[in-house]
Each structure stands twice: as structure tokens, then as C-alpha cells.
Amino acid sequence: MKKITFIGTGYVGLVGGAGISEFGHSVTCADIDQNKIARLQEGEIPIYEPGLESLVKQNVAKGRLHFSDNVPESIQNADIIFIAVGTPQGSNGEANLSAIESVAKTIGENLNGYKIVCTKSTVPIGTGKRIEEIIRSINPNSDFDYVSNPEFLREGAAVKDFLHPDRVIIGTRTQKAIDVMGEVYRPLYINETPIISTSVETAEMIKYAANAFLSLKISYINEIANLCEAVGADVHEVARAMGLDGRISAKFLHPGPGYGGSCFPKDTHALAATGQKYSSPLYTVEAAIKTNASQKVRMVDKLQRLMDGSFKGKTVAVLGLAFKPQTDDVREAASRVIVSQLVDSGTTVHAYDPIAMDNFKIHFPDIQYFDSWQDAVKNAHACILLTEWNEFRGMDLNELKDLMKRPVILDTKNILSIHGLESSGFTYDNVGRKLHL
Numbered sequence: 001m002k003k004i005t006f007i008g009t010g011y012v013g014l015v016g017g018a019g020i021s022e023f024g025h026s027v028t029c030a031d032i033d034q035n036k037i038a039r040l041q042e043g044e045i046p047i048y049e050p051g052l053e054s055l056v057k058q059n060v061a062k063g064r065l066h067f068s069d070n071v072p073e074s075i076q077n078a079d080i081i082f083i084a085v086g087t088p089q090g091s092n093g094e095a096n097l098s099a100i101e102s103v104a105k106t107i108g109e110n111l112n113g114y115k116i117v118c119t120k121s122t123v124p125i126g127t128g129k130r131i132e133e134i135i136r137s138i139n140p141n142s143d144f145d146y147v148s149n150p151e152f153l154r155e156g157a158a159v160k161d162f163l164h165p166d167r168v169i170i171g172t173r174t175q176k177a178i179d180v181m182g183e184v185y186r187p188l189y190i191n192e193t194p195i196i197s198t199s200v201e202t203a204e205m206i207k208y209a210a211n212a213f214l215s216l217k218i219s220y221i222n223e224i225a226n227l228c229e230a231v232g233a234d235v236h237e238v239a240r241a242m243g244l245d246g247r248i249s250a251k252f253l254h255p256g257p258g259y260g261g262s263c264f265p266k267d268t269h270a271l272a273a274t275g276q277k278y279s280s281p282l283y284t285v286e287a288a289i290k291t292n293a294s295q296k297v298r299m300v301d302k303l304q305r306l307m308d309g310s311f312k313g314k315t316v317a318v319l320g321l322a323f324k325p326q327t328d329d330v331r332e333a334a335s336r337v338i339v340s341q342l343v344d345s346g347t348t349v350h351a352y353d354p355i356a357m358d359n360f361k362i363h364f365p366d367i368q369y370f371d372s373w374q375d376a377v378k379n380a381h382a383c384i385l386l387t388e389w390n391e392f393r394g395m396d397l398n399e400l401k402d403l404m405k406r407p408v409i410l411d412t413k414n415i416l417s418i419h420g421l422e423s424s425g426f427t428y429d430n431v432g433r434k435l436h437l
């Protein structure tokens with residue numbers, strides 16, 4: 001059993017910490033956010049993630065999972081320190097590494113004996129080297145090995161992804177560190193999960209290369225969807241037939257309002273910035289970023305067309321605020337751009353999301369929030385569906401029509417049946433499929 005500390009107890013730190021305690025290790029999740037730690041110490045889970053509450057509670061009950069706002073002490077007590085703080089987008093597109101640098105400094109000040117320092121946060125290529133330099137500049141005699149262990153979990157399925165990953169990447173220079181990390185992930189090793197050893201730089205690159213590729217796939221299918229609309233093709237049939245080609249695969253070929261979330265937007269920007277820095281531009285990634293931004297705006301234009309060209313004095317119901325289902329995360333969600341444009345154009349916005357409303361309220365305190373989709377759509381001139389929550393898939397379209405002032409809907413996730421919309425008399429649009437105005 002290893003003594004492990006996670007610094008940063010967010011989506012990755014809390015899921016990762018609980019997951020590694022489930023593997024049998026003693027884990028402390030530390031954070032400078034005292035309120036978050038106090039809530040966790042009282043048994044309250046500060047984020048929504050399916051299966052997380054029971055995973056945390058079980059491991060706390062077994063005495064393997066602890067929470068602390070004393071980061072220095074948590075470093076001193078650990079054999080392995082995972083860094084899982086945020087790396088948001090900076091003003092120039094590059095990742096903002098201020099939290100990483102601050103943690104590296106705290107680690108340098110508190111290293112006492114041999115430890116592994118392991119970064120789980122997504123950090124630009126070369127950051128591992130910088131973290132090592134910061135630690136050694138503060139503590140020249142420090143004895144540690146550095147590991148890059150990027151995380152691939154998806155919000156909404158984070159617990160499952162962490163406990164059953166497709167692969168684990170261990171980027172380090174020493175066999176000793178590979179062996180220790182092998183012990184950390186021992187249950188996965190027994191399950192024959194591929195555990196791949198690389199250099200630190202390669203591990204850092206793998207994470208960005210994977211996220212940017214998935215973003216490319218989404219932007220590509222969105223552009224194909226837009227062209228489908230123009231030429232009268234059906235993007236779902238196109239995507240299905242494309243996906244049956246094993247070289248392409250069916251995943252990430254779902255058209256929509258543009259990707260969001262805390263990873264793809266910032267990671268594509270950071271990779272593009274790295275490419276520019278090294279005079280090795282990533283034109284494809286830069287194009288995916290542009291396509292994604294215009295896709296969000298395109299949704300507002302579509303809605304405006306459905307509403308006879310004007311939002312003024314009208315009410316729009318926004319169904320779904322989270323950037324994807326099964327999460328409360330609204331970072332970079334399409335809803336943020338779309339609601340902002342609606343508000344700017346004088347529209348009254350009625351919003352509903354089963355989980356993410358509290359987080360959305362932080363950014364949009366002045367729009368109107370409702371406790372059910374039925375209440376949100378009441379007397380609306382149009383409805384825009386932005387997140388494919390199951391409860392929206394199951395909406396009774398006749399009930400929806402009766403509640404609205406006008407039966408107008410933009411289904412940006414293509415989850416409603418065209419047949420159902422037509423037979424209920426809706427004026428509707430979607431992304432890349434048959435259009436009836």
C-alpha cells in the first residue's frame with residue numbers, strides 16, 4: 001500500500017483520488033479551496049459525477065480516503081504526489097500554468113525524502129522539465145523522480161473511465177519510477193490494461209494529440225453536417241456508413257452545436273500555440289478551433305431563422321446547459337455562447353438543466369431558471385435543445401407543443417424524431433438532417 005496525495009481535488013483529483021484509494025492505497029485529496037475540503041470532510045460531494053458519491057463514501061468508510069486543506073503536510077506525508085490542478089486557457093491561447101507552478105513551489109518547499117512527483121493535469125510539452133527545475137531550484141538536494149501520467153477520463157463517465165481505462169501512460173526517465181507507478185496501478189495491470197512507458201515529453205504529447213484528434217473528428221462531422229443541409233443529404237446516415245469503416249470508427253461522429261467542456265477547447269488552443277511556438281504549425285487543429293466557434297454561432301442563426309428573423313421581445317427556452325449529459329460542468333459549453341447571444345439580442349431566456357443550473361447561474365444570474373422542462377417551455381416562442389439528457393429524448397411532443405406559445409424547436413443534438421415533430425406540427429430544425437420550415 002502506497003501513501004498518495006492528490007493536489008487539486010476537482011473532477012480529476014477527486015475521481016482519481018477516490019479511484020486510487022479503491023485500488024487499495026491510502027489517499028489524501030488536498031486542495032487550497034477550504035470550502036470544498038470542508039464539504040468533502042462532511043460527506044458532501046461538490047461535483048456531480050455518476051457513481052462518485054458511493055466510491056468516495058466506501059473508501060472513506062474503509063479509512064483509505066482522506067481530505068485535507070493542508071497541502072504542505074499532505075506532501076510531507078506522501079510517497080507519491082499527484083498534481084491535478086487546473087490548467088485553464090491563458091489569454092494568448094497557451095495553457096495558464098500558474099497553479100502548476102505554485103504547486104511545484106510548494107512541493108519543493110516540502111519534499112522530505114524520496115518521492116514520486118506525478119502530473120495528471122494536462123500540461124504543455126516541456127512542463128515536466130519546468131516542474132523539475134522549480135522543485136530543484138528551491139530544494140537542490142531533493143530526491144524525487146518525475147512522472148507524467150496524463151488522465152483520459154471523460155466527465156459524465158469519469159469513475160468508470162478511471163477504474164477501467166483504455167490505457168495508462170507513464171512518462172518518466174527511471175525504472176524505479178516505472179516500478180512504483182506499476183504498483184499504484186497494479187489492479188489495472190492484472191486486468192491487462194495496456195500500461196505504456198514513454199519519455200515525459202512523449203506522455204505530455206500523447207494527451208494533447210489524442211484530445212486534438214477527437215476535436216478534429218467533431219469539427220469534421222459538423223462541417224459535413226452543414227454541407228448535408230445544403231445538398232439535401234442526411235448526416236446520420238453518412239456518419240453511420242463512415243463509422244462502419246474500421247479505419248474511421250463510429251465514435252465522435254455525432255454532429256451538434258460544437259464541442260465544449262473543460263478540455264477540448266483549451267487543449268486544442270494550447271496545442272496550436274505549442275505548434276506556433278516551435279514553428280511547426282498544426283493547421284488542422286487551428287481549423288477545428290475555427291469550425292467549432294462558428295458552429296455555435298450557426299446555431300443562433302438557425303434559431304433566428306426559425307423565429308422569422310427576430311428575437312426581440314420573444315422568449316426562448318434553453319433545454320440543457322451542461323456541455324454534455326451526466327455532468328454539471330458548464331465550462332466552455334455551447335450554451336454559454338448561445339445564451340449570451342440571446343441575452344444580447346434582447347431575448348427573454350428560460351433555462352432548464354437537470355443538474356447544471358447552479359453552475360450556470362454563476363455566469364448568467366439574470367436569466368430565468370425553472371425546475372422542469374415543462375415549466376421552462378411555458379409560453380416560449382421557441383425552444384433550443386443543447387444537451388442530450390435522456391429526459392429530453394423522452395419528451396412528449398404534444399405536451400411540449402401545448403405548453404409553448406409557438407411550436408418551434410431547434411434540436412442541436414438530433415435526438416427528437418423528425419417524424420414525431422412533423423406529426424405534432426412543429427416548425428423545427430436540427431443539424432445536418434432534413435429541414436422543414
Ligand SMILES: NC(=O)c1ccc[n+]([C@@H]2O[C@H](COP(=O)([O-])OP(=O)(O)OC[C@H]3O[C@@H](n4cnc5c(N)ncnc54)[C@H](O)[C@@H]3O)[C@@H](O)[C@H]2O)c1
Pocket residue numbers: 007008009010011012013030031032033036071084085086087099102103120121122123151152153154155262263
Ligand atoms: N475534467 C476533465 O474531464 C479532465 C480530463 C482529463 C484531464 N483533465 C485535466 O486535469 C486538470 C484538472 O482538471 P479538473 O477538471 O479536475 O479541474 P478543476 O477545476 O475541477 O479542479 C482543479 C482543482 O485544483 C485546485 N487548486 C488550484 N490551485 C491549487 C493549488 N495551488 N494547490 C492545491 N489545489 C489547487 C482548485 O481549487 C480545484 O479544486 C486539468 O489540467 C485538465 O485539463 C481534466
